[in-house]
Amino acid sequence: MRVKKIKAIFQFKPFSPKQKKVLTWWCDNSPVKDKEGIIADGAIRSGKTVSMALSYVMWAMEKFIGQNFIMAGKTVGSFKRNVWIWLKLVIIARGYRVKKATEIGENVFIISRKGKSNYFFIFGGKDEASQDLVQGITAAGAFFDEVALMPESFVNQATGRCSVEGSKFWFNCNPEGPMHWFKVNWIDKAKEKNLIYLHFTMDDNWSLSEKIKARYRSMYVGIFFKRFILGLWVLAEGVIYDMFDRDKHVIKDEKLKSEILTNGRLWYISNDYGTGTVFTLGLFCIYKDIRYLVRSFYWDAKAQMKQKTDGEYCQDLKKLIDYIKPRQVQAIIIPDDALSFIAECNKQNIRPVRIYKRLPGSVIKRIRIQANVLSSGKYFIFNDASNEPIIDEYSSYVWDPKAQERGEDTPLKQNDHGKDMEGYFHDSVNRILKVGSKPSGM
Ligand SMILES: Nc1ncnc2c1ncn2[C@@H]1O[C@H](COP(=O)(O)OP(=O)(O)O)[C@@H](O)[C@H]1O
C-alpha cells in the first residue's frame, strides 16, 4: 500500500560531529573504544536518541552473536513510540532483518544480518513488570533512552545484568535538578566509571532549521529553558513563577473587561477542591487568543472557621455562571479527586463538567505551561477584589528545598490552591484547543 511506503522513508541529514562520535566511539579505530559506555545529555531535540539508538544496534550486531541486549525507555510504550518505530525502519533499510521473538516475550525482537543474530529486549523503567523481567536475563549491553525519567533501582538492576565480556552501557537524557541520582551517581562519576560523556545542544542536530530551533526556544522559560534548551542540570529554587510581575500581569483596563464580557465566547470555570482547606473557583475567558482570569471565588475553611457543604459550593459556582449570562460556560474543570463535588454538580444539573485527571508528576508539566503563558503575554488577571488571593499566592508559591535535596522538583505544599486551579485550566484548554506541540520524549 502506498501510505505504508511513504511512512517507511526516514531521511537522514548529515550527522553532526557529536552524533558521529556517538556513532563511532566503539569502532576498532577509535581511541576510546575500550570505555565502558557512553552518556549523552543536554537539550531536547538535539539528536541524542537518533544517533545513540542506531549506534547501539550497529555495535551490538558488529561485536556479538547470540547475545541479549536491553533497550529501555520510561515505559515500553514510550520507547516503542519514540524509538523503536523508526529504528526498526532504519535498520531494515540498512539490510538487517527484524523479527518478533514471541516465544520469548511480547517485547523481544531478533535482529539478524549475514547469519548473525542477537536478541533485543524492550523494557520500561517505570513499568513494574520490567523490574522483575530484567532480573532474569544476562545481557551484553544496556541502552537507556531518557534515563533521568527512570527509577534508579531499575537502572541498577539492568546494568547489573550486563555480565557478558565486552558489554557496555549507553545512556541519554535531558537534565533535571543537580541532585538527581543520575547526575550524582553517573555523570559526576563518568571518569571514575570510565564512561564517555557528551553534552548536546540543538546545534548538534543538523536536521533542525533555525526557525524550528527558535520555536523550541520560545516554548520554555526559566528553569525549563535552562534545562531543556541550554541542557543544564540546574536547581529549581525560590519563587516558581519568577516571571510573574504584578504591574504587568494584573490589569485594570475596565474598557477591555466590559468588551470581554460583551463579546467573549470562550468562557471556562476551573476549580481546586482542597479537603478541609481551600476551595477555589476561577472564571476565565479566552479572548483574541489571550487568557484572562476575570473573577474568582476563594474559600479558606480554616481562616473562615467554617467548612462549606458541596451544596453551598454549588451555589458559589452558580453565581459565577450567572455573572456572564447570557453567555455560556464551555467547561467547568474539576479535579478528579473532588468526587463529592462532581456528584453534587451532576445532581444539580450544573454542566458541562470536565473532569481533570491529575496524573502523577503532572504538576511540573502544569507549571511549565503556566510559566509559558505568563512569560509570553498570553495570560492576565483582572484587578478584581475576588482575584486578590490568587494574585497573592504568586509570591509564596515556591519550590520545596527538601525535595531538591532528593533530586526531585516539587512545589512546597502551601498556598498552592489557586495555582493548581489555574494550572488545571491552562492544561485543559491546551488540550481542548490543541495548543503547544510536545517534543517527543517529554
Ligand atoms: N542526522 C539526522 N537526520 C535526520 N533527522 C535527524 C537527525 N538527527 C536528529 N534528527 C531528528 O531530529 C529530531 C530530534 O532528534 P532526537 O534524536 O529525537 O533528539 P533528542 O533525543 O536529543 O531529543 C528527531 O525528529 C530526529 O528524527
Ligand SMILES: [Mg+2]
Ligand atoms: Mg531523545
